[in-house]
Amino acid sequence: MQGKSKNxxxxxxxxxxxxxxxxxxxxxxxxxxxxxxxSYCDKKAKYVLKEASEI
Incomplete structure:
Protein backbone atom coordinates (compact mmCIF):
# COMPACT_ATOMS: atom_id res chain seq x y z
CA MET A 1 0.00 0.00 0.00
CA GLN A 2 1.37 3.38 -0.96
CA GLY A 3 1.11 6.51 1.14
CA LYS A 4 -1.82 6.81 3.48
CA SER A 5 -4.47 5.48 1.13
CA LYS A 6 -6.51 2.32 1.65
CA ASN A 7 -7.99 0.16 -1.09
CA SER A 39 -5.70 -3.86 1.17
CA TYR A 40 -7.29 -6.68 3.21
CA CYS A 41 -7.77 -9.50 0.67
CA ASP A 42 -6.96 -10.40 -2.95
CA LYS A 43 -10.25 -9.20 -4.39
CA LYS A 44 -10.43 -6.26 -6.78
CA ALA A 45 -10.82 -3.01 -4.86
CA LYS A 46 -13.94 -1.02 -5.59
CA TYR A 47 -12.91 2.10 -3.64
CA VAL A 48 -9.78 3.98 -2.64
CA LEU A 49 -9.80 6.07 0.53
CA LYS A 50 -7.33 8.94 0.29
CA GLU A 51 -6.29 12.06 2.17
CA ALA A 52 -7.25 15.32 0.52
CA SER A 53 -3.58 16.01 -0.24
CA GLU A 54 -3.34 12.81 -2.34
CA ILE A 55 -6.05 13.79 -4.83
Missing amino acids: ACEEHMDMAFDDFLIENEAFPNLCEAADEKC
Missing part, protein backbone atom coordinates in the same frame (compact mmCIF):
# COMPACT_ATOMS: atom_id res chain seq x y z
CA ALA A 8 -11.20 -1.68 -0.26
CA CYS A 9 -13.55 -4.18 -1.81
CA GLU A 10 -17.20 -3.93 -0.78
CA GLU A 11 -16.69 -6.55 1.94
CA HIS A 12 -13.87 -4.62 3.67
CA MET A 13 -15.14 -1.06 3.20
CA ASP A 14 -16.13 -0.61 6.87
CA MET A 15 -12.77 -1.92 8.10
CA ALA A 16 -10.82 0.30 5.69
CA PHE A 17 -12.85 3.34 6.72
CA ASP A 18 -12.27 2.68 10.44
CA ASP A 19 -8.55 2.01 9.96
CA PHE A 20 -8.14 5.16 7.85
CA LEU A 21 -9.78 7.32 10.52
CA ILE A 22 -7.63 5.81 13.28
CA GLU A 23 -4.34 6.02 11.35
CA ASN A 24 -4.81 9.48 9.83
CA GLU A 25 -7.18 11.21 12.27
CA ALA A 26 -8.90 12.67 9.23
CA PHE A 27 -11.97 11.94 7.13
CA PRO A 28 -11.02 10.21 3.84
CA ASN A 29 -11.99 11.19 0.33
CA LEU A 30 -13.66 8.27 -1.40
CA CYS A 31 -12.66 7.55 -5.01
CA GLU A 32 -13.44 4.71 -7.39
CA ALA A 33 -10.58 2.25 -7.75
CA ALA A 34 -9.09 1.48 -11.15
CA ASP A 35 -6.99 -1.71 -11.05
CA GLU A 36 -6.04 -1.89 -7.38
CA LYS A 37 -6.45 -4.87 -5.07
CA CYS A 38 -8.11 -4.63 -1.69
Whole structure:
Protein backbone atom coordinates (compact mmCIF):
# COMPACT_ATOMS: atom_id res chain seq x y z
CA MET A 1 0.00 0.00 0.00
CA GLN A 2 1.37 3.38 -0.96
CA GLY A 3 1.11 6.51 1.14
CA LYS A 4 -1.82 6.81 3.48
CA SER A 5 -4.47 5.48 1.13
CA LYS A 6 -6.51 2.32 1.65
CA ASN A 7 -7.99 0.16 -1.09
CA ALA A 8 -11.20 -1.68 -0.26
CA CYS A 9 -13.55 -4.18 -1.81
CA GLU A 10 -17.20 -3.93 -0.78
CA GLU A 11 -16.69 -6.55 1.94
CA HIS A 12 -13.87 -4.62 3.67
CA MET A 13 -15.14 -1.06 3.20
CA ASP A 14 -16.13 -0.61 6.87
CA MET A 15 -12.77 -1.92 8.10
CA ALA A 16 -10.82 0.30 5.69
CA PHE A 17 -12.85 3.34 6.72
CA ASP A 18 -12.27 2.68 10.44
CA ASP A 19 -8.55 2.01 9.96
CA PHE A 20 -8.14 5.16 7.85
CA LEU A 21 -9.78 7.32 10.52
CA ILE A 22 -7.63 5.81 13.28
CA GLU A 23 -4.34 6.02 11.35
CA ASN A 24 -4.81 9.48 9.83
CA GLU A 25 -7.18 11.21 12.27
CA ALA A 26 -8.90 12.67 9.23
CA PHE A 27 -11.97 11.94 7.13
CA PRO A 28 -11.02 10.21 3.84
CA ASN A 29 -11.99 11.19 0.33
CA LEU A 30 -13.66 8.27 -1.40
CA CYS A 31 -12.66 7.55 -5.01
CA GLU A 32 -13.44 4.71 -7.39
CA ALA A 33 -10.58 2.25 -7.75
CA ALA A 34 -9.09 1.48 -11.15
CA ASP A 35 -6.99 -1.71 -11.05
CA GLU A 36 -6.04 -1.89 -7.38
CA LYS A 37 -6.45 -4.87 -5.07
CA CYS A 38 -8.11 -4.63 -1.69
CA SER A 39 -5.70 -3.86 1.17
CA TYR A 40 -7.29 -6.68 3.21
CA CYS A 41 -7.77 -9.50 0.67
CA ASP A 42 -6.96 -10.40 -2.95
CA LYS A 43 -10.25 -9.20 -4.39
CA LYS A 44 -10.43 -6.26 -6.78
CA ALA A 45 -10.82 -3.01 -4.86
CA LYS A 46 -13.94 -1.02 -5.59
CA TYR A 47 -12.91 2.10 -3.64
CA VAL A 48 -9.78 3.98 -2.64
CA LEU A 49 -9.80 6.07 0.53
CA LYS A 50 -7.33 8.94 0.29
CA GLU A 51 -6.29 12.06 2.17
CA ALA A 52 -7.25 15.32 0.52
CA SER A 53 -3.58 16.01 -0.24
CA GLU A 54 -3.34 12.81 -2.34
CA ILE A 55 -6.05 13.79 -4.83
